[in-house]
Amino acid sequence: MPDFKGLDLTGKTAIVTGASRGIGAAIAIQLGQRGANVVVNYTNDKSERKATEVVNKIEAAGSRATLCQASVANVNDIPKIVDAALRLSQTGKIDILIHNAALGVDANLEDVTQELFQTHFDTNVKGPIFLTKAVIRHISRGGRVVFVSSAAARLGVAGQTVYGATKAANESCARVWAKELGQSHGITVNCVNPGPVATDQWQESDEQFRQDMQPLIESTPAAARIAEVDDIAPLVAFLCSEDARWTTGSVLCANGGLYN
Template structure:
């Protein structure tokens, strides 16, 4: 797996502005999560790189290895954790606290997601509960567990999706959970702002060329083609490196006056 720093495509090297910070990035063995973890590490953070299943066991250490290769002072720590499990969520928090230079958790990026597609007529209780557990319940309770360990200036980022507003077939549950995360963001920004000094924001990608997208149903991918071809920024799908800089900005000190926001990473797709 190869990771490209945002600076490789967008000009001079940025300062290591996250040195001394500790970050949790869920679902960070592949796709957008891997890109985010690698970039936060490149900027100097200690990053807990999480994965769930055996299929990602080989991938997560590659992300951690990339962080070490940047030689920016960042560190990658690989951890297997099922974020739908209360025990594993606490383990994740404990490892982050123990591993960081300040024994605090400065950044939590909720990236892990179940994006399975299903027509309304085929949705089962099991399908519904699986998506809600991963996409809504886990971020809520992981945030609850992490906040007591977060200092003022902490950052919480939720990776949502333009699917919350697109009305694409087969996304009844997934789009609803993404909309819920955007609601979490505005509520938590109020609850955690003045009292805790923590900002909470969403980054909302459009279709991104990841393994998860390529594994979607042919009908789902076909339905998106007209939107992709008419994307204002360029007639293409988004890439991981289009989203990563948005997240790293939200994690930085420069974003201190941004909270409760949903930052669009769609190339203007929903403007057409």
């Protein structure tokens, strides 16, 4: 008989930031389908309905889920996320932390403002650093931390001066934390790096930007298309599993081969 127990997440407690839509929603649902209990984080009232739909899908799969409205960019909100996970946990521990929440406003260098810089680094870099710091004391050995990075961290995409820099910072954190938290805490830290993905954020991006991206999309080795969220979520779930125990400090290609 086939044995896939190494991929089972039953009883694990997971936090997924920015989980009301897009990649974050797909990851939260995927973890729930594999048995994890999930904190579905969202930032504002207009996202609550979609976040509730994610919770309902997780519960329909037989797992437990809870909503948590909080902004990772605000360090004062971080205890809300941690407390929600501890209330949900059946063991008093947090097992999985997915850093998905991110801002990604495109701006050429000449259009970069201090506000754009600050908001992106607060959400994409400061938030994950201080959320991880708050969660570490509650993660048991065998815990998993996964960043949703981006091919923009390495590919060099026009208009992504700030966004690309934040994602490169995420990948750097993963490499550093893999060393700091490995033998001492038994935690693995990894990234996945999607390219263009068919999400609301993609649809809301500048039309010129999408046109400029078309040659890149057509050159994607795996297929001449952008990704779907279900191309990404299973890779994140794998990195959360026991089968991924020997993978840490890595960036898993999730962009069809645009950049490894």
